[in-house]
Amino acid sequence: MRLPETGWDRDRIFATLEGYRERDLAWRTGRTFGFVYDSGHEAARIGKDAYAMYLAENGLDPTSFPSLMRLENEVVGMALAAAGGAGGACGTFTSGGTESIMLAVKAARDAARAHRPDLGRPEIVLPVTAHAAFHKAAHYLGLEVVVTPIDPATCAADPAAMSAAITERTILLVASAPSYAHGAIDPVADIAAVARDRGICCHVDACVGGWMLPYFRRLGAAIPPYDLCVPGVTSLSLDLHKYAFAPKGASVVLYASPELRRHQLFACASWTGYGVVNTAVQSSKSGGPLAAAWATLHAIGDAGYLELARSMREATLALERGIASIPGLAVLGRPAMSLLAFAWRGGDVFHLADEMKVRGWYLQPQLSRGGLPPSLHITVGPTNAPHAGAFLADIRASVEAARALRQSPIAGQVRDMVAGTATEGVLDALVAELLDTLGAGNGMLPDRMAAVHQILDALPPPLVERALAAFMERAFGATA
Numbered sequence: 001m002r003l004p005e006t007g008w009d010r011d012r013i014f015a016t017l018e019g020y021r022e023r024d025l026a027w028r029t030g031r032t033f034g035f036v037y038d039s040g041h042e043a044a045r046i047g048k049d050a051y052a053m054y055l056a057e058n059g060l061d062p063t064s065f066p067s068l069m070r071l072e073n074e075v076v077g078m079a080l081a082a083a084g085g086a087g088g089a090c091g092t093f094t095s096g097g098t099e100s101i102m103l104a105v106k107a108a109r110d111a112a113r114a115h116r117p118d119l120g121r122p123e124i125v126l127p128v129t130a131h132a133a134f135h136k137a138a139h140y141l142g143l144e145v146v147v148t149p150i151d152p153a154t155c156a157a158d159p160a161a162m163s164a165a166i167t168e169r170t171i172l173l174v175a176s177a178p179s180y181a182h183g184a185i186d187p188v189a190d191i192a193a194v195a196r197d198r199g200i201c202c203h204v205d206a207c208v209g210g211w212m213l214p215y216f217r218r219l220g221a222a223i224p225p226y227d228l229c230v231p232g233v234t235s236l237s238l239d240l241h242k243y244a245f246a247p248k249g250a251s252v253v254l255y256a257s258p259e260l261r262r263h264q265l266f267a268c269a270s271w272t273g274y275g276v277v278n279t280a281v282q283s284s285k286s287g288g289p290l291a292a293a294w295a296t297l298h299a300i301g302d303a304g305y306l307e308l309a310r311s312m313r314e315a316t317l318a319l320e321r322g323i324a325s326i327p328g329l330a331v332l333g334r335p336a337m338s339l340l341a342f343a344w345r346g347g348d349v350f351h352l353a354d355e356m357k358v359r360g361w362y363l364q365p366q367l368s369r370g371g372l373p374p375s376l377h378i379t380v381g382p383t384n385a386p387h388a389g390a391f392l393a394d395i396r397a398s399v400e401a402a403r404a405l406r407q408s409p410i411a412g413q414v415r416d417m418v419a420g421t422a423t424e425g426v427l428d429a430l431v432a433e434l435l436d437t438l439g440a441g442n443g444m445l446p447d448r449m450a451a452v453h454q455i456l457d458a459l460p461p462p463l464v465e466r467a468l469a470a471f472m473e474r475a476f477g478a479t480a
């Protein structure tokens with residue numbers, strides 16, 4: 001692609017952009033269970049307008065844009081109220097769950113270093129169900145990850161296993177409320193008690209649940225204590241761009257006390273330019289996401305969120321019951337909110353996902369990990385609720401259709417090779433071949449993905465990671 005010689009007119013630009021979206025996930029249909037948190041509320045338009053209104057304001061320097069300081073303090077205040085913040089609890093607005101988690105891990109690391117100068121390479125202990133963002137934070141921040149098993153019956157973390165994994169280098173324990181993959185809430189009180197006993201931090205990843213769990217509780221759902229009220233919990237992440245329905249780029253990281261947050265900040269006066277002091281990772285940043293989040297919270301309001309929660313809860317319970325009633329299908333663990341995953345004993349969930357795709361539905365395939373079988377994940381939102389009945393009818397039809405489909409023979413070969421003596425080089429060559437057959441040159445995937453998922457599911461995690469990275473290198477292969 002070349003820069004146009006002269007600027008295009010507006011109509012041409014928007015017609016082109018609209019055309020580019022043609023093959024994107026059709027999330028407006030209500031048949032996509034993931035990626036887009038669509039409230040279906042008029043707040044969506046208000047959030048968009050607020051985003052545009054604050055698009056050019058720069059969060060780099062709150063003293064130049066005091067409106068952004070005020071908006072952040074008000075948004076963080078509302079999040080603290082939702083997450084049981086008391087006393088000196090405080091927080092920061094960030095661009096998303098990953099940034100919130102990155103900052104909480106950095107704060108824990110630097111607090112530990114301040115108190116234990118001889119710490120060495122720090123470790124964080126997390127259940128296998130904790131979000132990949134913790135692995136990413138460790139990768140970026142030079143930490144070791146220690147993964148602990150879960151209880152396969154509940155898909156919740158095992159506090160005893162986490163306690164046993166602690167060493168003199170451990171700085172942080174992680175619990176989810178709930179986990180993304182299975183929607184299970186970890187025993188936060190037990191995990192936080194262990195952390196407190198050992199004098200280390202405990203982060204609650206409430207990225208997906210932090211805003212909605214209080215509403216589910218008000219509607220009668222059994223939600224165990226999970227927030228900043230729990231003794232030993234030192235920080236908590238809560239994404240506003242998930243179930244608070246703010247446009248993307250909106251999350252908060254909250255701390256039980258300001259002493260810990262202090263270690264999150266970065267200041268620099270060692271260069272020739274303006275004094276830099278950042279609360280989060282980004283420096284120059286649009287005021288759009290913050291203003292949009294503030295506007296969304298005000299447009300929906302407490303009663304609005306309660307109503308949205310009610311429709312999601314009813315739909316999720318109906319889906320859970322409906323799925324469990326289909327012979328062979330089993331919901332994994334105990335979904336606490338509006339996310340769940342299900343497996344298929346005697347069948348292949350990856351074919352099932354393809355069959356659902358043919359029928360216009362999007363479900364997220366999950367590989368087998370941590371002793372759990374491969375599964376399909378759904379994140380239920382308000383605009384999915386009216387489609388629950390149609391979804392279940394199509395799941396039944398898809399199970400019948402998928403029954404007739406066979407496993408990819410390559411997946412079987414890969415499984416044998418992994419179990420046998422195949423070297424990494426051989427497996428790498430196989431992954432390269434797989435990418436070639438995918439025609440990944442233009443980043444477009446085939447309509448049927450079951451064979452790819454079956455092959456990935458046969459590979460050990462490091463090889464899957466290399467395959468994913470290699471795919472991205474090809475997908476983003478633009479050259480000058």
Ligand SMILES: *Cc1c(COP(=O)(O)O)cnc(C)c1O
Binds near residue numbers: 095131178179207239
């Ligand atoms: C979405 C999510 C994250 C990561 O958040 P991003 O906004 O995608 O960066 C982390 N933890 C949980 C539980 C999540 O659901």
